[in-house]
Amino acid sequence: MTKLTVRNTIPADIPALIDLQRRIYPTIKAWTPQQMLDQIDAFPTGQFVALYGDRVVGGASSLVVLWDDWADEHTWEQVTAFGTFESHNPEGRTLYGAEVFVDPRLRGQRVGHALYEARRTLCRRANLRRIIACGRLPGYQAHAARMDIEEYVRRVLWGDLQDPVLGFQLKEGFRCCGVTRDYLAEDSASGGHASLIVWLNPHFDSTRPTRIPPGAI
Numbered sequence: 001m002t003k004l005t006v007r008n009t010i011p012a013d014i015p016a017l018i019d020l021q022r023r024i025y026p027t028i029k030a031w032t033p034q035q036m037l038d039q040i041d042a043f044p045t046g047q048f049v050a051l052y053g054d055r056v057v058g059g060a061s062s063l064v065v066l067w068d069d070w071a072d073e074h075t076w077e078q079v080t081a082f083g084t085f086e087s088h089n090p091e092g093r094t095l096y097g098a099e100v101f102v103d104p105r106l107r108g109q110r111v112g113h114a115l116y117e118a119r120r121t122l123c124r125r126a127n128l129r130r131i132i133a134c135g136r137l138p139g140y141q142a143h144a145a146r147m148d149i150e151e152y153v154r155r156v157l158w159g160d161l162q163d164p165v166l167g168f169q170l171k172e173g174f175r176c177c178g179v180t181r182d183y184l185a186e187d188s189a190s191g192g193h194a195s196l197i198v199w200l201n202p203h204f205d206s207t208r209p210t211r212i213p214p215g216a217i
């Protein structure tokens, strides 16, 4: 039986990850090879790839931030330094999820769960306080004519509406703590907006320093 594995991303994975992104996002530009090399260079332990056997089927990219620097407002370009992760700050205690995606042919097979579990494992091992992300809201496009993004998110949280991304993140134990307006203009399905979501590390110990484990997770 073919096995699902998750490991840290290496440069050889880049072409397959970019190919996946191109297939998944009709309106959002895929990473460039240089952006992905920069991300691996800035924070190798935070970049994950999911494989079925040796086939690349998903990816998740993250960096560490001082959340107070970004909490008031930020865009995707600002927090990721235009996808280079030059904004990665090892002094921070927040793992910031910049991207997650799964091959459409394998959705619902727990690949996204395995990538999120890799992030949670990193968070626990590094003694980070939490994971924060701004999530896409692709279900919004079908309702945008009738309600603003805040009402849409409330209705998803109330269970009146389903969103393919926020639904997954809630199932993964994240809480939604607001909406980040004008996060990524290219993401027309989400109206350019995003949810603001958080997962708190139950093992976080504020008396101990952050310790990013070296090498692969």
Ligand SMILES: CC(C)(COP(=O)(O)OP(=O)(O)OC[C@H]1O[C@@H](n2cnc3c(N)ncnc32)[C@H](O)[C@@H]1OP(=O)(O)O)[C@@H](O)C(=O)NCCC(=O)NCCS
Pocket (backbone or CB within 6 Å): 024, 099, 100, 101, 102, 103, 106, 107, 108, 109, 110, 111, 112, 113, 114, 134, 135, 136, 138, 162, 163, 164, 165, 166, 167, 168, 171, 172
């Ligand atoms: C969001 C995404 C990563 C989810 O990946 P996935 O591999 O299909 O998700 P999984 O199969 O791992 O789902 C994990 C759990 O969430 C549940 N789930 C998934 N989508 C759900 C939804 N829309 N609503 C409720 N639950 C959902 C699954 O049933 C599963 O539950 P289980 O623990 O009982 O088995 C994937 O749909 C994707 O790549 N979307 C396009 C890219 C994108 O927009 N990424 C988000 C960037 S912010």
